[in-house]
Amino acid sequence: QKEVEQDPGPLSVPEGAIVSLNCTYSNSAFQYFMWYRQYSRKGPELLMYTYSSGNKEDGRFTAQVDKSSKYISLFIRDSQPSDSATYLCAMRGSSGGYQKVTFGTGTKLQVIP
């Protein structure tokens, strides 16, 4: 079983829809949770990160972490064609020093005009 599971999609939605992207994980030591966006033929770029449980909002994007269920989500409101990309979840522990980041396999999102 993978440490981080993510539905690969593709997920196709009409412009303006609310998008929900999700990951589950098995390692209870994970404390930091990140979402990266990767456009075609580009490297991933960080969208946002959260620490432990709770919500974090940044414009049209909301990240949610439920540590009790080992489940994280990224919501995109008023989705735009420019949001079409692959979204990768990532997570790491918080012990001192560098902690390896474990990535999900990514969900491909297409927003149709």
Next chain:
Amino acid sequence: DVKVTQSSRYLVKRTGEKVFLECVQDMDHENMFWYRQDPGLGLRLIYFSYDVKMKEKGDIPEGYSVSREKKERFSLILESASTNQTSMYLCASSPPPYNEQFFGPGTRLTVL
């Protein structure tokens, strides 16, 4: 604007060749990483370096080596390329507290 650059976007090599992939960052980051990205497998860490001349194995180091002679440059070496090393290779750098990694555009390597 922060930048991680990789020496090639596309590379085609023959089985058995020695392959060098170069990565340069201009952000003075201590940590640098090499990943490979494959469909269905996601990003897998090959090696990382936390300082000049320092390196640590990642999840899949077999068949690869790395070199970090200068802080800004991190090289990935395929000693004898094999077809199963055909992949997208991504370099990244990261400052403390390591929640954000800055990625290069990737090198798509094909080994024939």
